[in-house]
Amino acid sequence: MTAKRIKHTIRLPPDLSAQLAEFSIRKRVPQAHIVEAALASFFSPDGSDRIEAAVSRRLDRLSRQADRLEYHIEVSNEALALFIRFWLTSTPPLPDTAQAAARATGKDRYEGFLDALSRRMELGPKLSGELSKDIGPGVG
Template sequence: MKNAKKKRLSAYLDPHVMKALADYAARRDVSLSLIAEAAIASFLSPDAEERKKAAVARRLDQIDRRVQRVERDVGIAIETLALFIRFWLSSTPALPESAQAEVRAKGLQRYDRFVDALGRRLSKGPKLRQEIAEDVPPASRADADDLTAR
């Protein structure tokens, strides 16, 4: 079949499709004709549907891994917050009524500083979830209870 003379085909393409084809050909340093021939052969191939399904399956696997990371990160955030709240509630004494207004004002100032620091941390620097190793085995429930008791 190599000796068979190739047949000429004229095709009309939308300008954006033609530009994409020309850009791709330039990046790969191959002819427009070679890319068009490969695309048509792929389209007409009987296993084209299987390749599409495989590509979709790979993409779904990537999405699944990302969702698992998000679930892990949310779980870490929830556990961190719950542990902090539990520690704070168990170690902070109640304030007398006379000091509550002053403490509330001081708390608002501290909260504003916290929000500023959080904004800076989120805009740059490593995230806490990046600092926590993924390969650290989860602690047993007894170990977690020992931490909160300290």
């Protein structure tokens, strides 16, 4: 035996009525069941707690992702700074007569660097992965 039901007549704005009808067709559920579930959820005392918990979980996930991004940016900045410091301290200045040849060689080497960088970004391995293997788990 089914539970007793009381008939209600409500008026909805046209756009909300269209959304209800479309959702009903898509889910293959009567509109009355959708309205009933929506009202039950609205009047449920723990409804706001569930929403707050869902939002909290999403914020926690975003926070962890932001922390990982911060770590990877820090690793990138430190690696670049170390390379620049090493390069500046170990590379002697060129005489004026060798400047043109150095520029031409530098241009070729830079293009090779860009090719290698694009291949590495597409295929890996990534520096952060190599650091994790070298240092061990639990870092970053």
